[in-house]
Amino acid sequence: MTDRNQTLFDRAAQVIPGGVNSPVRAFRAVGGTPRFVQRAQGAYFWDANGQKYIDYIGSWGPMILGHGHPAVLEAVQKAALDGFSFGAPTEREIELAEEILKHVPSMEMVRLVSSGTEAGMSALRLARGATGRTKFIKFEGCYHGHADALLVKAGSGLATFGNPTSAGVPPEVVRDTLVLEYNNITALEEAFALHGKELACVMIEPIAGNMNFVRASVPFMTRCRELCTEHGALLVFDEVMSGFRVALGSAQSVYAKLIPGFKPDMTVLGKVIGGGMPLAAFGGPREIMRELAPTGPVYQAGTLSGNPVATACGLATLREIAKPGFWDALSARTQSLVDGLKGVAAHAGVPFSADCQGGMFGFFLLPELAQNYAQVMTSDSPKFNKLFHGLLDGGVYIAPALYEAGFVSAAHTEADIAETVRVAGEVFKTL
Numbered sequence: 058m059t060d061r062n063q064t065l066f067d068r069a070a071q072v073i074p075g076g077v078n079s080p081v082r083a084f085r086a087v088g089g090t091p092r093f094v095q096r097a098q099g100a101y102f103w104d105a106n107g108q109k110y111i112d113y114i115g116s117w118g119p120m121i122l123g124h125g126h127p128a129v130l131e132a133v134q135k136a137a138l139d140g141f142s143f144g145a146p147t148e149r150e151i152e153l154a155e156e157i158l159k160h161v162p163s164m165e166m167v168r169l170v171s172s173g174t175e176a177g178m179s180a181l182r183l184a185r186g187a188t189g190r191t192k193f194i195k196f197e198g199c200y201h202g203h204a205d206a207l208l209v210k211a212g213s214g215l216a217t218f219g220n221p222t223s224a225g226v227p228p229e230v231v232r233d234t235l236v237l238e239y240n241n242i243t244a245l246e247e248a249f250a251l252h253g254k255e256l257a258c259v260m261i262e263p264i265a266g267n268m269n270f271v272r273a274s275v276p277f278m279t280r281c282r283e284l285c286t287e288h289g290a291l292l293v294f295d296e297v298m299s300g301f302r303v304a305l306g307s308a309q310s311v312y313a314k315l316i317p318g319f320k321p322d323m324t325v326l327g328k329v330i331g332g333g334m335p336l337a338a339f340g341g342p343r344e345i346m347r348e349l350a351p352t353g354p355v356y357q358a359g360t361l362s363g364n365p366v367a368t369a370c371g372l373a374t375l376r377e378i379a380k381p382g383f384w385d386a387l388s389a390r391t392q393s394l395v396d397g398l399k400g401v402a403a404h405a406g407v408p409f410s411a412d413c414q415g416g417m418f419g420f421f422l423l424p425e426l427a428q429n430y431a432q433v434m435t436s437d438s439p440k441f442n443k444l445f446h447g448l449l450d451g452g453v454y455i456a457p458a459l460y461e462a463g464f465v466s467a468a469h470t471e472a473d474i475a476e477t478v479r480v481a482g483e484v485f486k487t488l
């Protein structure tokens with residue numbers, strides 16, 4: 058049989074750089090041929106050969122209800138009939154903003170945009186504009202989209218600031234980006250001691266999903282909050298991935314339960330709030346958000362921002378996940394996957410650790426959970442690649458790189474989880 062995935066990949070490579078429109082899709086980390094998706098339904102998708110997979114990527118998080126949820130489909134179809142885009146305001150934008158704010162009370166106002174990159178970039182500009190400061194802290198292994206100032210890796214020392222991680226990013230653009238180790242309180246305290254009064258913000262993924270799955274420890278998060286408050290820097294939560302994915306109140310609600318009175322100053326959202334359509338947002342207290350144009354001096358705009366079809370999709374998605382019982386069921390399903398994988402890994406004698414929150418999970422081929430990027434990268438990459446391909450051949454699609462998180466949707470059944478664990482058990486025996 059000819060492999061249509063390979064045929065399409067070869068054809069794509071002629072007209073699209075690397076054959077893909079976002080690099081990780083090219084399977085460079087794991088090798089092999091990317092699967093071209095033909096269609097998806099519920100917890101499954103089918104590739105160009107008609108092969109079916111249990112989907113644990115869910116578009117990297119947005120498909121929390123699974124693919125083709127009837128209520129979402131209906132809302133999107135109805136909205137499309139009324140028009141694709143107007144470049145003028147609509148009532149649905151207010152409804153979506155209200156729905157978001159209802160569940161994430163640290164924000165009083167929110168601005169809708171079209172991608173997480175745009176939201177992160179705009180939040181940084183606003184943090185700088187609102188504080189009148191330029192420098193900021195980010196953490197190694199956290200991804201905040203591909204804006205220039207955020208594509209930075211750690212420099213050689215605390216005083217030296219970052220180096221660009223991409224060609225085309227001028228060193229002067231990242232001169233004010235300070236990159237620290239995640240979960241390292243000492244480094245954080247040193248950085249504030251050196252630069253505290255010049256810092257506009259600390260930007261962080263509270264539960265990092267772009268270095269597999271790594272939680273900020275409670276003492277570390279507590280210190281982030283204290284130091285920001287003490288020095289007048291804003292604590293910016295990038296919840297593009299964790300927002301409405303780990304809990305209805307997002308990761309900040311998880312930390313608020315552990316740290317009395319805790320809240321970030323600003324929040325960046327994306328992925329789930331669009332339900333699979335291009336939609337993202339950033340928000341915070343009124344006094345900060347008022348600094349944005351047209352009420353304030355910080356410019357930000359978008360032709361397709363608050364798009365009527367995207368907002369319909371996001372709104373229908375958020376209304377479904379706010380229904381009683383949704384989070385208990387999703388969390389239990391994710392937990393049973395993690396427990397099942399731990400069981401078969403232990404049985405096969407494979408070093409394995411895993412964690413989850415709500416509908417997001419991660420696992421490491423390591424005896425202990427990683428706490429930072431360097432630890433994540435000590436994972437056995439050839440072994441991961443073997444596991445990835447074993448699962449794929451068995452009809453289970455996880456992220457094609459060991460530094461990515463996984464996602465369970467409400468459409469995944471106990472039978473899907475059991476099948477996944479069974480396939481994983483077979484593959485673990487061969488590792």
Ligand SMILES: *Cc1c(COP(=O)(O)O)cnc(C)c1O
Nearest residue numbers: 172173174200201202295297298
């Ligand atoms: C996905 C992601 C982004 C970027 O969002 P895009 O919509 O891909 O631009 C930013 N921050 C985090 C934490 C993400 O997971």
